[in-house]
Amino acid sequence: MNDVSSSVAVLAPEPIRPRMAGMGIRALELARTLARELEVRLLVPNDPAEAAEVAADVPVVFAPPEGDLVRAAQGATAAVVSGHAANYWFHQAPGIPVAADLYDPFPIENLHYVETLGEETARHDRAALHLALARSDFFLCASAEQRLFYAGALFEAGRIGAANFPEDPALEKLLAVVPFGVPGRPARGDRAAGRRAAGVPEDGPLVLFGGIYDWNVPELLLDAWPAVRRKEPEARLLFLDSPNPETTPQRVHAEARRRARTLDPDGRSIVFSPWLPYDAREDLYAAADLLVSISSDGLESDLSYRTRLLDAAWGGVPSISISAGALAREIEDAGAGRRVDRSAGALAEAVVTALSDHARLSAAARRFAQERTWGRVARPLLSWCRGARVNGGRLPLPESSAPRFWSRFRRRTASSS
The missing domain is CATH 3.40.50.2000 (Glycogen Phosphorylase B;)
Structure with a gap:
């Protein structure tokens, strides 16, 4: 029986549908893994009927980022967010403990697209990362290399210091390695x-x-x-x-x-x-x-x-x-x-x-x-979700993170795609 005292909302950063790529797949698989032991709902930006085709037993809720995310996540005791969709979460749901999944270093990836997308995309990505570093309570990354990268970013942002380092020098309460995983059964392809x-x-x-x-x-x-x-x-x-x-x-x-x-x-x-x-x-x-x-x-x-x-x-x-x-x-x-x-x-x-x-x-x-099943790699996240709380080290919302900034960017990128 699932632990009903813990209810987790997983905010998908991309559409959940039969044909999807890394970030959408990861949100789906983390939701599936957590749902084995906790109450979970998967918040999706696309048609929930389409998402339900692949989500199976994980409840799906339609939750476009610019909509009412608090209503979609009603009753949640913890949340997992990632990508640009997280920007809206931080403004709309400040009272819910939140883990930021930083496994995809998109602010670095997207620098390869500067010639195509322009410098504003890079500025937007940097602002999105700063917002996540300021307002999240727990952070996920994919490797030891990423852990060092994000530890440096968290230190520079003021999230690592005299208030938390003496009690947690290994940063286990703040930053965990949760790489990608695979199903806990052998692949059976034709x-x-x-x-x-x-x-x-x-x-x-x-x-x-x-x-x-x-x-x-x-x-x-x-x-x-x-x-x-x-x-x-x-x-x-x-x-x-x-x-x-x-x-x-x-x-x-x-x-x-x-x-x-x-x-x-x-x-x-x-x-x-x-x-x-x-x-x-x-x-x-x-x-x-x-x-x-x-x-x-x-x-x-x-x-x-x-x-x-x-x-x-x-x-x-x-x-x-x-x-x-x-x-x-x-x-x-x-x-x-x-x-x-x-x-x-x-x-x-x-x-x-x-x-x-x-x-x-x-x-x-x-x-x-x-050796790398989702059930194994997601253990640090499951442990955090069970006792999730708002981190006292959260920083104020950055001045550049007003919701209208994200809305303006979304409209511009949609019109140019």
């Missing part, structure tokens, strides 16, 4: 179904890159692809289109499409597929033999937690990576993948070698993922 859904023939190895963001470097894999094909003539490479193209700049994705058609005019060996439903990903992993993740060097990669590496490992898919953050290092240490130098030759050799050793690497990937 290889043939996954190949059909992706538009890929059933024969030959399949290398999955997945979605393309502006910090990714698919060009290097395309440079290496002819050498891979010389060793594996039936190999195919799969990219996925964005599930949110209206809000996610597509510059690198478009460049990759153009280059792919130059290398493979008929689209026989390099395939672009629509983003698949979240519940269909097990079939995709059963269809794939290897995942490749390549990103540019820099702060975004240093702070990243490439969730696709973990989710694919759950499905038995090993990975080859370049600048893929802490998770790639952990996967390599577990023998479930390999990090390689930034060269087409090294990448091609690593891909061919991994394809020839798939069975061993796949078993190691599954073992790696089994």
Whole structure:
């Protein structure tokens, strides 16, 4: 029986629907995990009937950020918020203890979009982070690297100091590592179904890159692809289109499409597929033999937690990576993948070698993922929710955080998308 004395509202920062990406998936899975022991409702910005298709037994409440979030969260003793939607929560529900999920360092990610979105997006993201640091009671991050980054930000914001550090020098009451997780059961995909859904023939190895963001470097894999094909003539490479193209700049994705058609005019060996439903990903992993993740060097990669590496490992898919953050290092240490130098030759050799050793690497990937279920990784959040209280170290609302600022920004980005 669930603990009815604790009721948690999880505010989804993105639409919850069959086709969704990282931040929406994380909100859904955290809600599911907490709901095993506590009363939980998932507040969504989209049609609740659409969200209920994937939320299953988690109650769903329609709660657009500019609406009445307090009414939607009525009775909640704690909340979990993230992304830009959190800005509205801090203004509307100051009396409810709140955990800010900072696993996605979007103020850093979005600096890759400055040429497309302009400097105002960067100013907005910085203001959103400052607001979360000032008004949250507990903070989540995804890795040790992120923990240091956010600890520095919290110190600079005045949230770490003489009032709380002596009693909590490890910051356990303020900042916890809660990475991405996987289901607590083995993946059970259908290889043939996954190949059909992706538009890929059933024969030959399949290398999955997945979605393309502006910090990714698919060009290097395309440079290496002819050498891979010389060793594996039936190999195919799969990219996925964005599930949110209206809000996610597509510059690198478009460049990759153009280059792919130059290398493979008929689209026989390099395939672009629509983003698949979240519940269909097990079939995709059963269809794939290897995942490749390549990103540019820099702060975004240093702070990243490439969730696709973990989710694919759950499905038995090993990975080859370049600048893929802490998770790639952990996967390599577990023998479930390999990090390689930034060269087409090294990448091609690593891909061919991994394809020839798939069975061993796949078993190691599954073992790696089994230790990182949602039930395990979310324990610090569950513990906080049980005894959630407003932190006495909260700071006043920053002057630049008036609700009209967020509304003005939302209208502007909506009109330009």
